[in-house]
Structures are given as structure tokens and as C-alpha cells.
Amino acid sequence: MARPQIFNQDTVIDKALDVFWQKGFGGASTKDLINAAGISNGSFFNSFGDKKALYLKCLQKYDTVYITALENLLIAPLKFKEKIKNVLLEATKKSPGKDTYEGCFFFNTSIDSSVDDAGILGLADAIHQRIEKAFVSAVDMAKEAGEISKDIDSTRLAQYLFNIVNGLRALLLNSPPQSTINNIINTTLDLLPS
Amino acid sequence: MARPQIFNQDTVIDKALDVFWQKGFGGASTKDLINAAGISNGSFFNSFGDKKALYLKCLQKYDTVYITALENLLIAPLKFKEKIKNVLLEATKKSPGKDTYEGCFFFNTSIDSSVDDAGILGLADAIHQRIEKAFVSAVDMAKEAGEISKDIDSTRLAQYLFNIVNGLRALLLNSPPQSTINNIINTTLDLLPS
DNA sequence: ATAGTTGTGGAGTAATTGCTCTATAATATA
DNA sequence: TATATTATAGAGCAATTACTCCACAACTAT
16 A cells, blocks of 8 residues: 555664763754664654654653663562662663663753753653652552651652652763762661651 | 953853853853843954853853852851751752742753863863862761761762752752752751761 | 555755854054 | 054854655555
8 A cells, every 4th residue: 555664663763762862852963863763864754753753752662661660669579778779779870881871861851951842841740750659659668568657758758769869860970980879879778767 | 552342251251151051051052142241243252262161151150159159058157957958948949030940050061961061071070079078068067066976977978968959950950849849858857867 | 557655765945053254443552 | 643453243154953845666455
């Protein structure tokens, strides 16, 4: 009936995610994206609409894959402190094979001043709430298990912990010494309420 | 001997700082800067060299004025907890007259992926160390005053506190509800070691 | 084979970018 | 008043941007 697409959409989104992740929305040119994906200009715009729409798809994919992984860490059947430790270590690990920190595409989006699309900002906000909710679940589980006092306000502690992760995300952008990261993580764990 | 400059350099830097602060390095076009300063294209490049050099001057000014203010808060003769509270409140206050959060030009610089100039990055790094050092001083003062244990590693606690401020800086970029800010600040203060 | 439909490649476009160049204006000194 | 010196205004430029347009390719159903 019609000529079939020569490329795999999902693969292109993965490649685009890499480029956006590295360079940000404004820093990634359409040429960068097209080159990375290995498709033609025509196919690019024909299939994805425009740069913003593709970025949104990348963020959706990130939501599905990476945020889900974070969520799983937070609802894992482990001790509270252990769980938080895992989250902090996961957030500050290096990219596989490389010597740079992996970072977080959601965080990068939320601080990227070149992102002004309502759809993208809306999804970023939804992801923010999703993560916060996952932290709340972790705190609630800790309460149930008697690991921390039931008097603690779950939302408050969740927002506090999320904030520490975000501080680390910002720090990571400037390739800090590992000792700084360790200091922050260890102090956070030491100060965790009981 | 020669035609005098019609404008005040320091005023132009202030105006440029405003524009860069709002839009970031890449987001602020030379046209934006020139319009805000109210000078001509020729004068702009003749006096400041290029965009990067002007940005550096803005960051230097920020260092001198705002970072010094933060430093003063941290070495003020107040109780440790009081001091940290002041720093957190100062970091999260709204712009005078406006309904948006003021933010931090240094922080914005450190997360701005469109900044790639070695001089700017170098100064940002120096400011980072300056702030960390100020936090260390605050912790040391608290130890001397017997407010917290001398067993605490000053650098570790300083980096932890700085990290919380940076998390808030990132959060502020998305105009969060005041309750979230309060929750993070109050939890941080509650968990402060003794 | 042919018609119908959709994908592909790549030349082309209008707008914007940071910055240069030059004619001229304004000043201090001689 | 003439000269030397620097500032100003703004036209202009090469490069890049996101994106459009269209001739043509590739496929399926008839």
C-alpha cells in the first residue's frame, strides 16, 4: 500500500535521547539529531513532527524506563536506610564504560532554560510528582516496618530526600571529586531519622 | 584627547547580569543584552570584547556582591541552627517586587550547558570552593561554641549543607509551592546534628 | 502491471546568531 | 583652531538554526 519506514522509530528515539541527554534541548541541533539517528532530514520531520515533539517522546521513554527503575528501588523490600543508600548510589554512578557521571535526563530537563514547551514541562512536572510519591511510599513502608517513627510526616521527609538527590544531580554536572559525593551520601545516611 | 564613553560600564554590567540571570548564557542574545543596556552594537563589542567576556564580568560582580553576602551570613555571630536557617531562607526568597524566586546566578552558571568557556567555568569552580569554605567556617564556629560535637567532620557537614542549598536552587527554577520549600527547610533544620 | 499511497533524500529558505567594519562624532591637548 | 585619539551607530556578514518542499523511490492491493 505504501512505502515502509526504513528505520525503527524506537531506535531513533534512543539515539535522540542520547544526544538530548548530552547536549540539552537547545544545545542539540536538528542536524546533531539527524546525524546520530542516521536518517534523512525529510524522514526526521515527516516522522516526528518537530524537535519539541521528539524531545517529548524521549522524555516519555525516560519516564517509562528510568523513572520506573527508580520507583522499583524505592519500593523494594529492603531496610529504609539500605534503600536510600541504593538510590543515592544509583543516582551518582558513572555511565557504563565512560568516566563521566550518568546524570538524569528528567533533572536536566527540569533545569534546562531552553525548554519552554508546555507539553514537555507538563510531563516533567508529572515525573516530579511521580518520584516524590515513590519517596513517600518508601517512608510509609519504613513506618510500617517500625524503622522510623510514625510521627514523621511522610511528605516532608520525602521532599527532603528528593531534594538531596537533586542537589547531587546538580553537583554531578560539574564532575566533582568522588570524595564530595561520598561525603554528602554518608552524611545524609547518618542524619536519617529513626 | 579622545571621545569619552557615553555610558557607565558598571551599569551595563548590572543590566547584562539581569538578562543573563533570567535567560542563561545561550538564551541571552547579544541583541537582548544591547537592548537592555541601551547602548549600540559598536559600543558593546568595542567595550566588552565579546559575550563570554561580558558574562565573566557579570559572574565576577555576582561573586563580589552576592557571594560575599552569603559568606557574611555564614560567619555571622549567631547560633548555628539560626545561621543555617537564615541561609536557607535567603536562598529561597522571592525577587523584590516580583512573584518569582530570585535564584542564584552562580548556580545557574554551574548547570548551564551552554557555558563552555574555561574562564567562566574556572571562576564558577572558585566560587564553589569559596562557598564550601564558608560553610566549613560556620561548622567550625558551631564546634567552638559547643553547639555541635567536635567529632563531626566539618568538610563533610559543609558539603552536605551546600548540597541541600543546591537542591533548593534547582527546585526553585520550577516555581514550586511554598509548602515544598518549607518542608525541605524545616526537615533539614530538624535533622541538623548536635 | 498499474494505481495508489506513503517514505526518503536533499536542496532550499527565512530568521537569527555573534561579531566586524567603517564612516563619523566627540573630546583633550598643542 | 587643528590634530590625535577613542567612542558611537548601524549596515553588513558568514554561519547556523529549525524547518519546508518536492521529485522520486518503494511498497501493496487490485
